[in-house]
Every structure is written in structure tokens, then in C-alpha cells.
Amino acid sequence: MIKNLQTPYFVIREELLSQNVEAFRNALNLFWPNSILSYSVKTNALPWILKWMRAHDISAEVVSDEEYQLALLSSYSPTQIVLNGPIKGEICFREAISGGSVVNIDSAKELKYLERYGLLQTERIGIRVNVDPSIFQNEDVGYQEDGFRFGFSEENGELKKVISIIQKASTDGNFGLHIHVNSITRSVDVYRQIAKYAAKIIRKYQLELSYIDIGGGFFGGVPEKTTPEEYLSVIREELKNEIDPAITCLIIEPGSALIGSAVELHASILxxxxxxxxxxxxxxxxxxxxxxxxxxxxxxxxSNAKKPSIPRQVICGYTCMDHDRIMVIEDYPEFSIGDDISFQRVGNYTVTFGGPFIRPYPPVYVESNGELTLVRKAMTIKDYYRMETV
Ligand SMILES: Cc1ncc(COP(=O)(O)O)c(C=O)c1O
Structure with a gap:
């Protein structure tokens, strides 16, 4: 615990965040300099993080009209936003297209929007591909029975139809492909299979892509795990016979790999x-x-627990849900009331995800060169009351 701070609170370690970003940037410079590094906003949508990413020239990958507006509020310009997902509203879709955002189409409904606007420039429009999960090992990727939810399937002919519609709508025939896959293992082999699958589609339809967007789902900032260079080298290796990296831009959309390892939660034993x-x-x-x-x-x-070790302690959360059990700790110093405990590498799908359940949101600090700065105040119960009352 940091002296005099009331727990619980999050700390973002700016140096770790910078290291994670640099690792991806260096790997992109090495294997695919013609690239866009974009941050998956949903992974942790704290405005401070978005402004930090923007200041470090990292695009924002968003999946709702609201996230699009949040990116604009956080100083992004439309050209630095990648709009994804199946719930785009027509107004946001049009704003994104006319503003020059990268827009990856997810459904036939969005094709109708495109037709309505009589589109000619398709360079920044991409087609999300619904990858067949059977190309992956079962332990790497789930959804083997019902497949993925997003995009258009090559195997049932939908992808072919969309490609021909976009080609007709376009003056130069250029457009992008988007292939993001959520994997269980974040294994490098998942990216080998994704890239091979993409290469097959590019070959089959003789595509000259303006971009290929490989999505997120990488490890980052965790020693012993796959590095950005290993991922990028495999992606390049598998695509190099079908794509010229000097002509086709590579987009990647890491979230967890950038923010996950940079965040800690500090707490006390109650x-x-x-x-x-x-x-x-x-x-x-x-x-x-x-x-x-x-x-x-x-x-x-x-933690700062100092007593002799005991065999087993069940560490639980503050909520009154019995299943709010954080972890079981074995053969560890016995905890006492008032001891500190902090959890590291907790930045993905947290901070803005949990919700003010039973207690309102805790504060967030950023640590940089030993200095702490408050970037989100603790929500008070009055804030909560105002937010939940008309
Ligand atoms: C389209 C898309 N891009 C990027 C991401 C980010 O994934 P991660 O936080 O695992 O890097 C996700 C997460 O599900 C996603 O759906």
C-alpha cells in the first residue's frame, strides 16, 4: 500500500505501459513498418488511458457509437479511429465513413448503409471475416460447435457475396480484411492459422488489400510468454507470399497486451x-x-503479512456474494486485519468494467517516475445517487 492512501485503489504504472507499447512498436517497425497500432478501447476505457494512447500516436479501436464518441472526447480525430463490431448505428457509421475512420463491416445491414451512401472510396473499409474455428486446435480456441459470432463466412458463400458488392461499390477495388479471433491460449500458432487462412482468401479472390487487420488477443508485458516480435514475425512469414507489406497496411488491435500488465489493485484485509x-x-x-x-x-x-505461514487462506472480496472469492493462497504468511494486499497485472476488462456494485468505483492513480497522480476520483455515494436518479 502507498502511504496514507485509502484502499482500495488502482495504480497504473506508466513505465510498464510505455514498455508494452514500445515492444509492439518495435516489432511492427521490424516486420511491418506500414502499420497502424490501435488500442482496443473496451479492454479498459478509462479516459486517462485513451488520452495517453492518443498522445503516443496509437489509434483507438471502438465497438459502439458510445465508444466512438468517447474516443472523440479523448482528443481522437476520426482518422485515428477503427470502428468495429455488430452494433454500429447508422449515424455513427456515416460519421465514421465520412470522417475517414477505418470501418470494418460486420453484417449485411451495414452493407445496406454503404449502398445508401453510394460509396466510391473503399480504401478504409474492411470486411470482417468469420473464421472457421476448426482451423485451430481445440485447446487454443473455443466456439467449436457454433463458431464465432462476427463477420462473414467464407464457407457458406457470404464472404464472396460481400467482396463482390464492395468491389462494385469501389472506384479502385481496394478494401481491407479484418480477422480477429479470441483465443483461450493467445498462442502464436493461433496467429499462424489466422494468417494462413487470410492468405488462402487473398489468393482465392486475387485481392489487392489496402489493409489487413489481424485484431488483438496477444500477450504483452508478461515474461515467458509470446513476444510481439514472435507474433509479428509469424504473421509476416505466412502472409508474405500474398501481400506486399509496403503496399498493404497491417492493423493490429491489442488491448490486454498493452494495459493488462500495467495496472495494480491495492487493498487491505478487513x-x-x-x-x-x-x-x-x-x-x-x-x-x-x-x-x-x-x-x-x-x-x-x-502483501506485507509478517506472521508465520499457514497452509491455506481463502481470499475473498468485499461484496456479500459468497462466490466473491478472489483466490486460495497456500503456505503463505497468515494475514491479519489491516495488512495490505495488492494484485498485479489486473488492467484488462477491469477499472471501468466492474461497476459500482454495493460500493462505488475506487479511485485510480498513475505512477510515473515515483510520483502519483490521481486520474479518477473515488466515486461517492452521492455521485452514484445522482447518476441513478432522473
Ligand atoms: C475486434 C477486437 N479487437 C481487439 C480486441 C482486444 O483483445 P485483447 O484485449 O485480448 O487484446 C477484441 C477483444 O475481444 C476484439 O473483439
Missing amino acids: DVKDTVHARIVTTDASRIYIDPLWLKKNYLFS
Whole structure:
């Protein structure tokens, strides 16, 4: 815990954020200099982060009209925004196209919008491809039964139809392809398969793409895991026979890989008790702060607990939901009331995701060169009341 600060609070380590960005930038410079690095806003939509990304020349990848507006509020210009997803509203869609955003089309409904505007310039328009999950190993990618939700399938002929509609709408026939896949393992082999799949489509339809957008889903900032260079080298290797990287721009949309490892949550131990089954340690953290997807089993953590070790402690959150159990810690110093505990690498799908459930949002600080700056005030219950009242 940082002296005199009331827990719980998040800290963004600016140096780690910079290192994660630099790692991707260096890899892009090495393997695909003609590229756009864009940040997946939904992964952590804190305005400070968006302004930081904008100031470091990183585009914003957004998936709703509201995220589009948030990017504009955070000093982005339309040309620095990539608009994705299946819920684009027509007004936002038109604003994005006329403003020069990259727009990846997800459905037939959006094709109708395009036809309505009699589109000629398609250089910054892309088609989201619905990748067949059977090209991946089962342990790498889920959705094997029902497939992915997004984009157009090559296998049922929908992709072919869309390609020909966009080609007709275009003066120069140039457009992009978008292939993002959520994987379980973030394995480099997932990107090899994505790139091979893209290469097959490019070859089959003799496409001359203005861009290829490989999406996000990478590791970043975690030692021992795949590095940006390893991902980028495989992507280039698999695409180089079909695409000239000097002509076709590569877009990537990392979220977790940029912000995940740069954020910590600092908390305190509120209570310690024994039941007949376990040692229960209640904290003022919660899984809704650091794992709103309710998936993680372990965290990198540190604490100032000083007592001798005990075999097993169940670390729980502040909410009154019995399943708000953060993790089980084994053979670790016994926690006492008032001890500190902090959880590292908790930046993805947190901070703005958890919601003011039972207690309003905690504050967020940025640490830079040893100095702390408050970038989000703690929400008060009066703020909450105002927000939830007409
Ligand atoms: C289209 C798209 N791009 C980028 C991302 C970012 O993924 P990650 O945060 O895993 O890098 C996502 C996440 O689901 C996504 O759907």
C-alpha cells in the first residue's frame, strides 16, 4: 500500500505501459513498418488511458457509437479511429465513413448503409471475416460447435457475396480484411492459422488489400510468454507470399497486451475468521474489480503479512456474494486485519468494467517516475445517487 492512501485503489504504472507499447512498436517497425497500432478501447476505457494512447500516436479501436464518441472526447480525430463490431448505428457509421475512420463491416445491414451512401472510396473499409474455428486446435480456441459470432463466412458463400458488392461499390477495388479471433491460449500458432487462412482468401479472390487487420488477443508485458516480435514475425512469414507489406497496411488491435500488465489493485484485509472448513480472509478488493469475467484462478500478488505461514487462506472480496472469492493462497504468511494486499497485472476488462456494485468505483492513480497522480476520483455515494436518479 502507498502511504496514507485509502484502499482500495488502482495504480497504473506508466513505465510498464510505455514498455508494452514500445515492444509492439518495435516489432511492427521490424516486420511491418506500414502499420497502424490501435488500442482496443473496451479492454479498459478509462479516459486517462485513451488520452495517453492518443498522445503516443496509437489509434483507438471502438465497438459502439458510445465508444466512438468517447474516443472523440479523448482528443481522437476520426482518422485515428477503427470502428468495429455488430452494433454500429447508422449515424455513427456515416460519421465514421465520412470522417475517414477505418470501418470494418460486420453484417449485411451495414452493407445496406454503404449502398445508401453510394460509396466510391473503399480504401478504409474492411470486411470482417468469420473464421472457421476448426482451423485451430481445440485447446487454443473455443466456439467449436457454433463458431464465432462476427463477420462473414467464407464457407457458406457470404464472404464472396460481400467482396463482390464492395468491389462494385469501389472506384479502385481496394478494401481491407479484418480477422480477429479470441483465443483461450493467445498462442502464436493461433496467429499462424489466422494468417494462413487470410492468405488462402487473398489468393482465392486475387485481392489487392489496402489493409489487413489481424485484431488483438496477444500477450504483452508478461515474461515467458509470446513476444510481439514472435507474433509479428509469424504473421509476416505466412502472409508474405500474398501481400506486399509496403503496399498493404497491417492493423493490429491489442488491448490486454498493452494495459493488462500495467495496472495494480491495492487493498487491505478487513477481516479474518475460521469456519469449520477454512480460513476466510475478507478484503476491500473484489473479483468485480479485478476479474469481472469471473474466470481467473490466480493472481500475481504481494502483501506485507509478517506472521508465520499457514497452509491455506481463502481470499475473498468485499461484496456479500459468497462466490466473491478472489483466490486460495497456500503456505503463505497468515494475514491479519489491516495488512495490505495488492494484485498485479489486473488492467484488462477491469477499472471501468466492474461497476459500482454495493460500493462505488475506487479511485485510480498513475505512477510515473515515483510520483502519483490521481486520474479518477473515488466515486461517492452521492455521485452514484445522482447518476441513478432522473
Ligand atoms: C475486434 C477486437 N479487437 C481487439 C480486441 C482486444 O483483445 P485483447 O484485449 O485480448 O487484446 C477484441 C477483444 O475481444 C476484439 O473483439
